[in-house]
Amino acid sequence: MITIYTKNTSNRLTYICNQLFHRILGCxxxxxxxxxxxxxxxxxYSDECENNGIHIKPVTLLxxxxxxxxxxxxxxxxxxxxxxxxxxxxxxxxxxxxSFFLLSRYEEYTCHKKDIHGRYPVEExxxxxxxxxxxxLVDRWILKLKDLIQQKDIxxxxxxxxxxxxxxxxxxxxxxxxxxxxxxxxxCSVRDFIKGNKTLLKQRYDVVTREKKDPFFNLSMVYNLHKxxxxxxxxxxxxxxxxxxxxxxxxxxxxxxxxxxxxxxxDIVGLHPSYHASQHPLFFKTEKALMLWNxxxxxxxxxxxxxxxxxxxxxxLLEKNGFTSDWSLCYSTQxxxxxxxxxxxxxxxxxxxxETTLQLYPTAVxxxxxxxxxxxxPESSLEYIMKLKEVVESVHGTFxxxxxxxxxxxxxAWKGWHNMYEVLLxxxxxx
Numbered sequence: 001m002i003t004i005y006t007k008n009t010s011n012r013l014t015y016i017c018n019q020l021f022h023r024i025l026g027c028x029x030x031x032x033x034x035x036x037x038x039x040x041x042x043x044x045y046s047d048e049c050e051n052n053g054i055h056i057k058p059v060t061l062l063x064x065x066x067x068x069x070x071x072x073x074x075x076x077x078x079x080x081x082x083x084x085x086x087x088x089x090x091x092x093x094x095x096x097x098x099s100f101f102l103l104s105r106y107e108e109y110t111c112h113k114k115d116i117h118g119r120y121p122v123e124e125x126x127x128x129x130x131x132x133x134x135x136x137l138v139d140r141w142i143l144k145l146k147d148l149i150q151q152k153d154i155x156x157x158x159x160x161x162x163x164x165x166x167x168x169x170x171x172x173x174x175x176x177x178x179x180x181x182x183x184x185x186x187x188c189s190v191r192d193f194i195k196g197n198k199t200l201l202k203q204r205y206d207v208v209t210r211e212k213k214d215p216f217f218n219l220s221m222v223y224n225l226h227k228x229x230x231x232x233x234x235x236x237x238x239x240x241x242x243x244x245x246x247x248x249x250x251x252x253x254x255x256x257x258x259x260x261x262x263x264x265x266x267d268i269v270g271l272h273p274s275y276h277a278s279q280h281p282l283f284f285k286t287e288k289a290l291m292l293w294n295x296x297x298x299x300x301x302x303x304x305x306x307x308x309x310x311x312x313x314x315x316x317l318l319e320k321n322g323f324t325s326d327w328s329l330c331y332s333t334q335x336x337x338x339x340x341x342x343x344x345x346x347x348x349x350x351x352x353x354x355e356t357t358l359q360l361y362p363t364a365v366x367x368x369x370x371x372x373x374x375x376x377x378p379e380s381s382l383e384y385i386m387k388l389k390e391v392v393e394s395v396h397g398t399f400x401x402x403x404x405x406x407x408x409x410x411x412x413a414w415k416g417w418h419n420m421y422e423v424l425l426x427x428x429x430x431x
Contacts, residue, residue, distance in 0.1 A: 168402050169235045371417075
């Protein structure tokens with residue numbers, strides 16, 4: 001048992017203690033403002049402390065009721081970057097406030113800059129600016145605190161979570177050539193002819209005339225890749241319409257609906273709303289109604305197309321529509337941990353000052369980021385992914401990857417990525 005003594009309590013303090021001590025360290029804890037109620041190992045989260053236990057001197061963040069730009073100072077603790085340094089205490093910073101600041105995405109409330117897609121820019125994040133985006137700092141901090149507790153109380157028990165690997169597949173584009181409509185077929189064919197791209201022109205013609213299978217129609221293959229390794233991915237299906245930022249075919253096919261139904265009957269599936277749906281509730285509700293859910297599961301996951309969401313408005317939209325989790329928490333152009341953790345956690349709405357029912361799953365790496373933004377080939381990408389996997393495994397976290405079905409192919413610009421993905425699945429699977 002761990003008792004956290006504090007002079008004042010708050011929803012923020014309760015939230016972060018529940019995540020760190022209960023969900024990550026797997027130990028029993030209580031928060032009290034009465035010294036006479038201290039039982040077990042004490043953590044003094046106050047200006048005062050007794051001789052026993054651990055002293056963490058608090059800053060004001062967890063006891064505030066408003067949202068305002070924070071003056072973030074950095075420090076170090078056993079070679080780890082820290083936030084909110086303090087001049088006294090057994091550790092040189094307010095670990096609880098720093099963890100809350102990162103998990104609540106506090107900085108996204110106070111930054112009004114957006115990229116061309118209306119997203120919070122990675123360049124504005126404190127993790128990117130200070131070089132710890134690929135480091136799950138919150139996980140590192142709490143494990144070091146655990147070691148410090150056990151140095152002072154060898155009888156204190158913890159039950160850490162096991163490493164988990166969850167591959168996710170975004171199904172944006174099921175056809176490279178088929179079902180795009182006559183006008184688009186004519187336009188693309190003329191364009192290929194003018195550019196002298198005879199290979200692509202022949203591929204298009206062979207697929208449309210059913211001489212060959214469309215290279216992007218590979219959902220059965222992707223499904224079987226995981227099934228034969230007893231790995232259960234999460235598939236996110238695009239349910240919006242065709243548009244500039246939405247590559248979905250103009251009309252689906254019976255074959256696609258059939259394989260989608262099979263996947264939905266056996267694995268957890270989620271909604272992948274269209275580009276504009278995250279900011280238009282009517283679009284979002286329409287696409288939710290078109291989603292084919294797994295009837296045997298109460299899980300309702302979501303991942304926004306283009307990772308296009310805004311905190312807290314978009315998460316409020318998800319919660320009101322009955323979604324249980326969101327998997328959009330990563331950056332499009334950089335690899336790493338947007339909230340500085342690899343563990344799932346519940347979203348805390350700062351505007352309403354409450355822990356919500358929406359669980360967030362931090363995604364560590366996306367295929368497009370590796371190839372298009374970092375310029376890596378399949379071999380270098382695999383090496384990069386494995387380093388991230390080892391980091392997550394060392395903190396007992398959940399390693400989540402994001403690949404698109406059309407990228408797990410050996411066609412066009414993605415040659416070699418199919419074989420790389422097969423190796424990835426074998427190497428990242430839990431032991």
